[in-house]
Amino acid sequence: MKEKKKPKYNMLQNIWWMVKIAWKVRVRVLVFVVLTATLEVLYNLTQLYIAPEILKRVEEQVALDELLLTIGIFSIAIFLIVGIKEYIEENAMFPHVDVRSYIIGLIGRKCNMTSYPNNFETEFIKLRERAHLATDGNREATERIWETLTNLLKNIGGFVIYLMILSHLNMVMILLVLATCVIGFFVSLYVDNWKFEHRSEEDKIYAQKIYVRSKAESVTLAKDIRIFGLQNWLNDINTHIHDVYKDFRIRCEKKMLLADLTEVVLSIARNGIAYAYLIRLTLEEGLSVSEFLLYFTAFSTFTMWVTGILQALTKLHQQSLDISCVREFLEYPEKFLFEEGANIPKTEGYELKLENVSFRYPGTGTDTIHNLNLTIQPGEKLAIVGLNGAGKTTLVKLLCGLFDPTEGRVLLNGQDIRKFNRREYYGLFSAVFQEFSILDVTVAENIAQTNENIDLDKVWDCIEKAGLTNAIKELPQGIDTHVGREVYLDGVLFSGGQTQRLMLARALYKDGAILVLDEPTAALDPIAENDIYMKYSDMTAGKTAMFISHRLASTRFCDRIIFVADGGISEEGTHEELLEKNGAYAELFEIQSRYYQEGREF
Numbered sequence: 001m002k003e004k005k006k007p008k009y010n011m012l013q014n015i016w017w018m019v020k021i022a023w024k025v026r027v028r029v030l031v032f033v034v035l036t037a038t039l040e041v042l043y044n045l046t047q048l049y050i051a052p053e054i055l056k057r058v059e060e061q062v063a064l065d066e067l068l069l070t071i072g073i074f075s076i077a078i079f080l081i082v083g084i085k086e087y088i089e090e091n092a093m094f095p096h097v098d099v100r101s102y103i104i105g106l107i108g109r110k111c112n113m114t115s116y117p118n119n120f121e122t123e124f125i126k127l128r129e130r131a132h133l134a135t136d137g138n139r140e141a142t143e144r145i146w147e148t149l150t151n152l153l154k155n156i157g158g159f160v161i162y163l164m165i166l167s168h169l170n171m172v173m174i175l176l177v178l179a180t181c182v183i184g185f186f187v188s189l190y191v192d193n194w195k196f197e198h199r200s201e202e203d204k205i206y207a208q209k210i211y212v213r214s215k216a217e218s219v220t221l222a223k224d225i226r227i228f229g230l231q232n233w234l235n236d237i238n239t240h241i242h243d244v245y246k247d248f249r250i251r252c253e254k255k256m257l258l259a260d261l262t263e264v265v266l267s268i269a270r271n272g273i274a275y276a277y278l279i280r281l282t283l284e285e286g287l288s289v290s291e292f293l294l295y296f297t298a299f300s301t302f303t304m305w306v307t308g309i310l311q312a313l314t315k316l317h318q319q320s321l322d323i324s325c326v327r328e329f330l331e332y333p334e335k336f337l338f339e340e341g342a343n344i345p346k347t348e349g350y351e352l353k354l355e356n357v358s359f360r361y362p363g364t365g366t367d368t369i370h371n372l373n374l375t376i377q378p379g380e381k382l383a384i385v386g387l388n389g390a391g392k393t394t395l396v397k398l399l400c401g402l403f404d405p406t407e408g409r410v411l412l413n414g415q416d417i418r419k420f421n422r423r424e425y426y427g428l429f430s431a432v433f434q435e436f437s438i439l440d441v442t443v444a445e446n447i448a449q450t451n452e453n454i455d456l457d458k459v460w461d462c463i464e465k466a467g468l469t470n471a472i473k474e475l476p477q478g479i480d481t482h483v484g485r486e487v488y489l490d491g492v493l494f495s496g497g498q499t500q501r502l503m504l505a506r507a508l509y510k511d512g513a514i515l516v517l518d519e520p521t522a523a524l525d526p527i528a529e530n531d532i533y534m535k536y537s538d539m540t541a542g543k544t545a546m547f548i549s550h551r552l553a554s555t556r557f558c559d560r561i562i563f564v565a566d567g568g569i570s571e572e573g574t575h576e577e578l579l580e581k582n583g584a585y586a587e588l589f590e591i592q593s594r595y596y597q598e599g600r601e602f
Helices: 011-025 028-059 064-113 116-120 122-134 141-166 171-197 199-216 222-227 231-285 289-330 392-399 422-426 443-448 456-465 469-473 496-510 526-534 575-581 584-597
Strands: 352-359 369-376 381-386 407-412 429-432 514-518 544-549 560-565 568-573
Touching (some): 011 028, 011 064, 028 064, 028 141, 064 122, 064 141, 064 289, 141 171, 141 289, 171 289, 199 231, 222 231, 231 289, 352 392, 369 392, 369 407, 381 392, 392 514, 392 544, 429 496, 443 456, 443 496, 456 469, 456 496, 560 575, 568 575, 575 584
Parallel strands (some): 381 544, 381 560
Antiparallel strands (some): 352 369, 352 407
16 A cells, blocks of 8 residues: 655644745734634624523513613624624635735746756646645635634634533533534544545546536637537537536535434434433522523533534644645755856857766656767857757757756856856747747737837847748737737737747847757748748857757758767768768758659658
8 A cells, every 4th residue: 555645744834834924925814813713702602691691681670771781782792793703704805815826926936937857757746736726716725724723713712711611510511512522523524534535536527627628618629629520529528527526426425414414413412411401400400591591502502612623623634735735846846056056157158068968858768868979169050950859859958958967067168057047047048949838918028028128129120030020010909919819809819830930039039149949940831931041140140059950951051060860969060061971961851852852841
């Protein structure tokens, strides 16, 4: 049997962590917790004493004005307590959301700024998912904990006060009440633990429902659904998932019914015994009607306090597990140096060097890059070519510092990049990768990657170099037009080629010292591709440039070409030199040329 992993932090540590965040973000959260718990206890005490005190005045045959005064005092007390409670309840949610939003911000920052290799580690991915679940809504641990703490303080306060009230009676009765509460609690705990242990099962089914729904409603997949007639298939999948979820809910309801039946039986037994005991005191020891009502109500409410404490502690434990996952994710170790790393030296040019570099992806048995040596001089235009899977993109990711080598070193002007502030190192690179992100913001903001202090002249210059000027000018609002329709209904959808040009404009706007283009023309037709090549000199002026491509004709304008095969450099030279060698590069170039000569685009 697999041993369960023990959480890194216990319940008290996690409560204290949340308290410190609340103190920093919204101290009102803590004030509301204490104040609400106090008011709840006062309200219950007022409810407990109002009827017995009025009955007592009636039994004593006091004057009408005194009776009315008693009723008035209790009425005013209830009115004030309820009014303050309602005010707090109306205003408590907003600071609660602020605290949760702050934690969401911490999680987002960790996701966006963590060391790139962490995104490929199973443990990191699991913790990230759990952290997102713990902050996903108002009912999740990072917000609901304040309600749980309020209930715990309320029940502890009520328990102490009611224990003092009932201490005048037989302690056996109090122990009996406690015993029935504990039995009922453990039955309820069994059900709660079952639900908690099977939460991942429910989350999995729910995630499947959301996934199918999102795909069925996806604009991107709309054409495929219609062309391939996927409507019925998606409906069948959705029906199957619904049936699975229904079966799960039936199992869950059966467990809950067991707990409810047990609680009913215990309540009947507890109240019956208390009722009989108080009747005996009334008949044999002259307990007044008002005292009978007071103690009977106290017995019933005392049960609520005891059960409330146990339930709140159980709930806190469960919420603590979720909060512990959040903290473990936020504190997940970084593989790179960031602020604590050395600053990048300021110089006119940067030499990049791979020294006996090997790299193996986590979980794989072979090297993607093996014992590779490469030096890129400042200002050099380098083309990296090869077949799919040869390691071209991995090679560039190593040069960009997204990965550290398994063996060997990556050097910047002779210094190992591991010593540098990795974020400063990233600042050297302007890159267009095969996988990129389009944000649902304006064209200008997508290019500048910010919404503040955008240099519009520079934006248009980059658009011109990327060959996107005419397309942008035809948009309804030019560079202020929104891209995508996830957020803005008036957003535009670019074609694959236009999107690739947009990414190129983004890289040019960043204006890093080293330009990296990973298949930047893959979605372009030959004419559009040639247009990019004609502008390549302007784009790379004064910069070191690395150009990855599987179209060998596009590499002629580079100073040097390396042909990557089997994780290493098999050939190196200019386009003409490699053709003269009549090796793998020349063979592949001949095959590609034949396709074009036959009028076919590969």
